[in-house]
Amino acid sequence: MKLYLKNTKEKNKPECIRVQLNVMLCIPILFFFLWSSSASARVTQSTSAEGITLQFTLPELTVSETVRDNVRYHEAHYADCHFTAEPGNPKVPVTRLMLGIPATATIEAVDISAAPTESRSGVRLVPVSIFDVHESDSQHSASQRWVESGSAYQSNTGNPSYPGLPLARVIREGYIRSQRVIALALYPVQYSPKTRQLRLYSRFTVNIRFSYSRQSSVNSFQLRGSLSESGSSLTERLSLRGKLTTDNFLESEAFERALSHQLLNAEQAAHFRAPRPQVPAAPTLVSNNGNGNPRYKLFVGETGIYAVTAESLARDWGVELIGTNPERFRITQGNRDIPIYITGAEDRKFDPGDTIFFLGHKPRNPYSRWNIYWLTLHNDRVRTRVPQLTASPTDPTATQIPTFRSKVNFEEDHLTNNLEFVYSDNKHKWFEENDFWYWDGIKNGGDAAEMRLEFPLYDVAKSFDPSHISVELQGGTPVPHQILVSVNGVRIEVAEWNQQDTLTVERFLRTWNILKDDTRGELNVLSLARVDDNVDEDTTRYPYHVYLNRFSVEYTRLFRAVADELWFRSPTEDDTSRTQLPGGRKLQYKIEAFRDPGIHIFETDGTYLTARLRGFAIETDITRTGMYNALFQVPDTRKTQFIAVSDTALRQPESIEIVEPTDLATATHGADYVVITHPKFLAAAERLAGWRETSGGGGYRTKVVTTDDIYNTYGDGGVSPKAIKDFLTHAYQSWTPPAPTYVVLLGDGTYDFRGIDTEIHTEPPELDGYIPTHYIRTDSFGRTASDHWYVTISGHDEFTDMYIGRLSAATVSQADAIVNKILDYE
Ligand SMILES: [Ca+2]
Ligand SMILES: [Ca+2]
Ligand SMILES: [Ca+2]
Structure with a gap:
């Protein structure tokens, strides 16, 4: 498939200035649970459909001295332990492990029986370090500091020890493909910051008890749980399992291997698996996919x-x-x-x-x-x-509408990437719900303490209806902001807000003539001036920023086209207008100043065209040569908006692509190894997949899919991380088992998908080899690239259900070189 783009030229781009995604940031999340099973040496388990019992024995605890930020601390650890990781709280050894549990079980209780056996005094445990991210000239760096600032050190904390009781907690729950799993944390070492004492529990028993809902309906996903409801033994259930479609539980060798390492009770847990939901067709958004036409x-x-x-x-x-x-x-x-x-x-x-x-x-x-x-x-x-x-101007008694209320929106999107502290309680939807592209801003005080922006307004009418301005500001820095907002030297408001929050300043202007008219050659000026006296002693850590996102001006306007186009509202559509209307009569509109007499007038609800006007009059403007007016009448009951446009102002799509039908969503595919490639790297992707099919390359079933085919089939055709995830979800649920195990993204990521910064992207990234990533918000790093999310498919959890990797190629020769290296190495 080829995308035809007008004015596309081959350009030589400097490779060095591309923004490479820092995929490293998501790795701690990715592999958090991929530890070795050596913990089993000290934890024994027994598993049944009724529950799991664990026996924990604490090995020898070692306490050593360490100096951090010139403070003498202790570090405590035992063999193969992990550590608590809350920044600012004590770093305490912990055992984390994973268990498989039945799909429909409810965890009724986690009971612990234990007795403390030993206390150690005079220990000052080192706190978990705090990471600070710095930014200067778009370069990010991070540094660590150690301070006892966490909740464990607050004097009013109810529980004197950390991590506190109970000694065992379920910290995560979800599915790895067909296997329901829990992650459990065991805290045999407790620390009291106040008394500087360690308390050790050298032996304890954890009892996880399951219960089952009586009402659980026997759908495909719950079937196996309802079997255990009858109290059947493991062997009975095993034999029953044979009656189900075994295909549904078939996992790839790679996942069987991984689960056997990850789960302490892997062997027993395999009997608890739930079938994958079977979906026949892809969740395609685009209709007319099936009739074979392009x-x-x-x-x-x-x-x-x-x-x-x-x-x-x-x-x-x-x-x-x-x-x-x-x-x-x-x-x-x-x-x-x-x-x-x-x-x-x-x-x-x-x-x-x-x-x-x-x-x-x-x-x-x-x-x-x-x-x-x-x-x-x-x-x-x-x-x-x-x-x-029909809108013919035939009624001589029609009421002439002299002016209308026009709301003009101004917005320009430039690239910003330092908003780590924008608050959100939804780390996944955060990116798409926020606008991260801003016009401009005030930076670092000094000379740039004021920002002035010129903007045009046309055909401002004298009116008693006050003009209205709305300005949307974004805090760029985690400090309080105070900004004086003015228009044409008239003070609007001193905006005060905090942090990286959004603030909308809205005001009516006192008189209509505050606004300047571009038809008389005068521009308006929006001014934002920093008036706070915050002095951040460390501006390299938090460079002072306030951004302007967008603003709008609503004012009373004459019916005159600008560049042969005019959007306007009927008086009844406009709540702010004071125009009094006669009842049951016709309204007459006269739009002036078209240069082209080929005029079209449409009615719209703002989203769609709702009617095309016909029969209106086009007349030559007798006062201005070469200008044309359009004259029409409609009943005053038509509460609507209009668009008048001449032939010269009609628009053309920037490109049109012919898309032939594919069988991506309709046929049943099956693959272990899926390569999602930008179309530009298709040849390299096919070479890689070809190698993977050979016995030397792993002997896998492979499938190469282009991002275009995915967007066109699983989305509305535009670049969409969600479409990529929907494709993988559909492949997981409906392809011939076992479901795909490996996913390769062949293409680079970028901060700037729309290619707003043309120094970095001389061509739109979506045409130039880019595959988006999903952005999440993390507390430590703010906006973080997460390809991990693409493969969290089974269950609503962060356990991945396929293995994903990205080959970050930006050019065809880079893609070829990467594939060559892989083939040479193997
Ligand atoms: Ca914006
Ligand atoms: Ca025709
Ligand atoms: Ca999962």
Whole structure:
């Protein structure tokens, strides 16, 4: 599949300035649970459907001295222990282990019987270090410090010891593929910071008891749990298991090996597995995938009225639709039908000059420069058409509307990447719910303590309705902010807020003439001035930042087109207007200042076109030569918005791609090793997969899939990490078992998916080899790349269900070199 892009040139890009994703950051999470099973030397277990009993014996504890930040501390450890990891709290040895449990069991209780056997005094345990991330000139670095600042050191803490009782806790629960698992932490060593005493529990018993819900319905996922409900023994259940589809429990050799190392009770737990849910079809968003016709993918960058002719489709994009019946055309976005208007459709023949009109919007997708619309052909007549409305100016008693309320939004997105402290209680949705692209800001006080931004407004009308301004600010630094907001030298407000929070300043302007009119050659100035007296003693750690995200101005405006386009609202649609309306009459609108008499007027609800106006008058402007006016009348009951646009202001999609149908979602595939590649690296991906199929390369079943095929099948066509995860989820659930074990992403990641920084991205990253990552928010590092999330598929947990890795290639030669190295090495 080829993407045709106008004005695409081959450019030589300096490789060194690419922003490489720091995938390292997610590794501690990834491999947190992949420890060795050597703990079993001191923990014995017995497992049944009713519960699990563990016997723990503490080996020899070693206490040694250490000096951190010039303070003498102690470190305590025993063989093969892990440590608690809360920054600022004592670093106490702990045993963590994993167990398999029945799919439908409820953990009724975790009982512990133990007796303290030993105390040691005069111990000052070292605290867990705190990491600080520094940023200067987009370079990140980190440093550590050791301070006793955690909750364990607060005098009002109820429990005097840390980590406190109980001695055993379930710390995580979830699924690794078909195996339900729990992670358990055992705390045989307790530390009291106040008395500086260690208390050791050298032997204890942990009893995990299960119960089962009587009502548990016998669906495929709970079937095995309901077997144990009858109190059947392990052997009975084993024999029953044979009656189920064994395919459902079939795991790859790699996972059987991993589980046997990860789970203390792996052998018994294997009998507890739950079948994978079976889904027949892919959760595809894009309709019309099944009828075998190609689909046409329209890339839209800006909001406006789009018009594509049969002739331009054929000439510019190779889309041959001349002669087809336009009644069959359909435009969709995601799973929504987009109303279209087609000229020359009455003869049921799409002739060269016939045109499809629709309202396109700029993308909201943070991963893409484009919004994707699909043009498809159906065998039946499609009814999502924009109706026509006669709007002839024939009623002499109609009320002339002189002005309207116009809300103009201003936003420019530039790249920022230092917002580690933006609060969120949802670490996964955080990235997509926040806007991380800002216009500009105030940085570090000094000369840049004020920011001035010029912006145009057109055809400002004299009015009693006050203008209104709304400014959205973002704190960039974890300190309090005070910013004086003014427009054209008139003070709006002193905005005060804290941290990396968002603040919206909203005010009515006292008089209409505060605003300046660009038609008279005057620009408005929005000014943000730092007025706080915070002096951060360490500005290298937290460079002072306040960002402007967006602002809007609502004002009373004359009906005059700007660059042959005007969006306006009917007075009834506008709550802030004081215009009094007569009842049951017609309203007359006259829009002036078009340079092109080929004028189109549409009604819209803001999202879709709701009607096309016909019968309106176009007249020459007698006072301004070369200008045209449009005159129309509609009933005053029409509460709506309008878009008037001439031929010269109609927009074209930035590109149109022909997408042939694939069997990605419809056929049953099966693979152990899946390569998800950017189309640019397809050849390298196929070479790697080809090697993996040979016995020397592992003898795996392989499948190579391009990101385009995934976005087009599992998403709306735009770049989407969610579509990649949905694809992997579908592969896990419906491909021929065992489900895929290994996933390779062949393509680089980037902070800047939309390629806003053109010094880094001379081409849009999505066309240039990039595969997005999922961003999560972590307490220690803020925004963190997490490919890990792609393979957390079974259950709602952070245990991965496939192994994932990324080959970060930015160019075809890099991709080839990486594959060559792998093949040479193996
Ligand atoms: Ca026609
Ligand atoms: Ca923004
Ligand atoms: Ca999982």
